[in-house]
Each structure stands twice: as C-alpha cells, then as structure tokens.
Amino acid sequence: MALSIPVTWSDAHRLHAPGTAVWVGVRIDADELPERAESIRTALEEAGARIVPAVPHPDGPLLAVHDVGLVEFLRTAWESWQAGGMPEASGADEVVGYIYPTAGLLGGLDPHVPTALSARTGSWAFDTMTPVGEGTWEAARAAVDVALTAADLVLDGAPAAYACCRPPGHHVTRSAYGGSCYLNNAAVSAQYLRDRGKSRVAVVDLDAHHGNGAQAIFWDRDDVLTASVHVDPGAGWFPHFLGFGDESGTANVNLPLPPGSGDAIWLAAVDRLAATVAEHESEALVVALGVDAAAGDPNSPLGVTEDGYREAGRLLGALDLPTVVVQEGGYVLDTIGMLVRATLEGFESTR
Ligand SMILES: [Zn+2]
Numbered sequence: 001m002a003l004s005i006p007v008t009w010s011d012a013h014r015l016h017a018p019g020t021a022v023w024v025g026v027r028i029d030a031d032e033l034p035e036r037a038e039s040i041r042t043a044l045e046e047a048g049a050r051i052v053p054a055v056p057h058p059d060g061p062l063l064a065v066h067d068v069g070l071v072e073f074l075r076t077a078w079e080s081w082q083a084g085g086m087p088e089a090s091g092a093d094e095v096v097g098y099i100y101p102t103a104g105l106l107g108g109l110d111p112h113v114p115t116a117l118s119a120r121t122g123s124w125a126f127d128t129m130t131p132v133g134e135g136t137w138e139a140a141r142a143a144v145d146v147a148l149t150a151a152d153l154v155l156d157g158a159p160a161a162y163a164c165c166r167p168p169g170h171h172v173t174r175s176a177y178g179g180s181c182y183l184n185n186a187a188v189s190a191q192y193l194r195d196r197g198k199s200r201v202a203v204v205d206l207d208a209h210h211g212n213g214a215q216a217i218f219w220d221r222d223d224v225l226t227a228s229v230h231v232d233p234g235a236g237w238f239p240h241f242l243g244f245g246d247e248s249g250t251a252n253v254n255l256p257l258p259p260g261s262g263d264a265i266w267l268a269a270v271d272r273l274a275a276t277v278a279e280h281e282s283e284a285l286v287v288a289l290g291v292d293a294a295a296g297d298p299n300s301p302l303g304v305t306e307d308g309y310r311e312a313g314r315l316l317g318a319l320d321l322p323t324v325v326v327q328e329g330g331y332v333l334d335t336i337g338m339l340v341r342a343t344l345e346g347f348e349s350t351r
Pocket residue numbers: 207208209290292299329330
C-alpha cells in the first residue's frame with residue numbers, strides 16, 4: 001500500500017553542504033550531507049508518498065523558541081566572516097569557533113560580545129563540528145519552513161505529516177547551536193502546535209543521541225513533554241554532558257541505553273516513552289526521527305534493525321495523535337531512506 005503521509009520538502013537544503021568539520025582540532029569529512037535528504041526522498045517517493053513543497057513562514061514561530069541573538073548570528077555569520085576577511089586571514093572558509101565562554105571562565109560575570117570575528121562564534125556555538133558555510137542559513141531556515149508546513153498540514157486535519165528536514169535540529173537549545181544542527185525544527189514545531197490550540201504536546205526523540213535541545217527549551221514547562229531514547233552519554237557518546245537518566249525537568253524523560261542495545265531493549269524503551277506520552281495526555285505529537293540508532297551507523301553503537309524502526313513507528317502511531325515527524329540524524333546513505341520508510345509504514349499500519 002502506498003504511503004499516504006505527506007512529505008514536506010525544500011530544495012534549499014542543498015545549499016548547506018559542509019565539506020569538513022573540526023573534531024579535536026583536526027578536519028574530518030562531513031557526514032551531514034545533501035545526499036541524506038535526497039536518499040530519503042527517493043525511498044519515500046518509491047513508496048508512493050506525495051511531496052509537498054515547504055511554504056515560507058515568518059520568523060515568529062522561530063523566535064518563539066530561539067534567542068533572537070542566535071538567529072541573527074546564524075543569519076549573518078557567513079557574510080560577516082567574508083566581509084571581515086577571515087578566509088584570507090585564517091584560511092578558514094567556513095565559520096568555526098575557537099574560544100568558548102564556559103561557566104568556569106566567566107565566574108558568574110556576563111560575557112561581553114567579542115569584537116573579533118574569530119571569537120564571536122563562541123557566543124552561540126557549543127562545538128567545532130557545526131560549521132556555517134555559504135548556504136547554511138538559507139538551508140537551516142528552509143528546514144524550519146519544512147517543519148512548519150508539516151505542522152500546518154496536521155493542524156488542517158491531516159492525521160500526520162513527515163518533514164524531510166535538513167540540516168537536523170534536535171541539539172539546538174534556545175541560544176546555542178551544535179551537533180550538526182542550527183535551528184531546532186522539532187521544538188519550533190512543538191511550540192507552533194501549542195500556539196495554535198494544542199494544549200499539551202509531546203516531543204519524542206528517537207535519534208541515537210540525546211534530544212538535549214528540546215529538553216533545555218521546555219525544561220520548566222509541563223505543557224510540552226520531552227522524551228528521548230538514546231545511547232548513554234556516560235558510555236562516551238555525544239552530547240557527553242547531558243542526556244542522563246536522572247535529568248528530570250517538569251515534563252522530561254531520558255532513557256539512555258548501553259552501547260550494543262538492539263531491537264528488544266530499544267523498543268521496550270520506545271514503548272515506555274509512548275506510555276509517558278499517554279500519561280501526559282498530550283493532544284499532539286512531534287517525533288524527532290533520527291535513524292542513526294540503526295546497526296551499521298558509525299555515529300552510534302546501537303543496533304536497531306529496519307524492523308525495529310517499523311515497530312517503533314507502530315508504537316507511536318498507536319497513540320492515535322496528530323503527529324509531525326521531523327527528520328534528525330542518520331548517516332548511512334544506502335539505508336537511511338529505507339529506515340525512514342519503514343518507520344512511516346509502521347506508523348501508518350495503525351491508522
Ligand atoms: Zn544523532
């Protein structure tokens with residue numbers, strides 16, 4: 001049976017094509033590539049899904065979850081970097097930070113806005129692996145429109161919509177970007193659903209890495225539940241500093257899993273997250289769908305299969321809530337499309 005879930009899309013994702021990222025001081029090949037979204041689109045079109053072009057939205061929904069300073073930095077960073085001569089002066093053809101105002105450095109003082117362009121990135125970035133290149137802003141901003149267009153479809157009565165967002169967004173907090181993410185597409189969608197009448201919303205994050213962004217953004221609120229299953233950061237995995245089981249905001253659940261966890265353990269956790277959504281009495285659901293928990297994805301040591309993702313889709317579909325599915329991670333080009341397709345097919349099998 002053809003997939004009936006509409007797939008929202010923007011060609012603008014192709015404008016963000018980082019060549020390299022900096023990790024522990026060395027340049028490494030980027031893996032958050034345009035081919036990811038293209039592979040997903042191909043697999044979903046083959047399954048019969050309908051592609052819906054993203055509709056531009058004003059900045060209001062974006063600024064409802066992000067600091068205006070972060071948004072303006074990302075909007076202008078590349079231009080400023082060029083205008084300030086950074087590529088010639090430093091050899092850096094993309095915007096990357098080098099000094100970070102950690103709590104220990106500041107000792108309780110408010111940081112000044114750095115004069116040097118080389119330092120300004122540290123005000124907003126939390127890592128060096130998330131470069132801002134020539135088309136990064138346009139792509140990231142379009143990804144927000146992709147997510148909001150999916151949310152509009154759901155608000156207009158579609159049972160669910162899938163937002164083929166790229167770059168991903170789930171690591172971005174109110175005022176800090178990183179983890180290959182620039183703007184938090186899932187969090188923007190959740191707040192948008194809230195502001196348009198859904199009194200309680202849940203964000204369930206299936207990406208292999210902790211959904212620290214939504215956790216931070218909605219930490220002290222009970223109207224937006226944030227629930228994440230991911231590889232245990234305590235076992236040495238990104239985002240390292242956060243994502244532990246004892247972090248409990250007002251409505252927040254983390255289920256960190258040991259490396260090597262496969263379908264049985266992972267699906268039991270997804271089932272627990274679904275039960276938490278039911279207890280929260282959410283009226284709408286946002287799924288931050290990363291497929292990097294799959295066996296064979298070098299970015300995580302989890303071992304979820306395609307059938308595992310299909311079953312996860314079924315568990316979340318059975319909640320019978322208006323649902324926006326937002327694409328996050330997943331880095332194996334040969335399998336990313338089939339994993340997303342399996343999840344959406346599982347989701348639809350319940351409807
Ligand atoms: Zn991930």
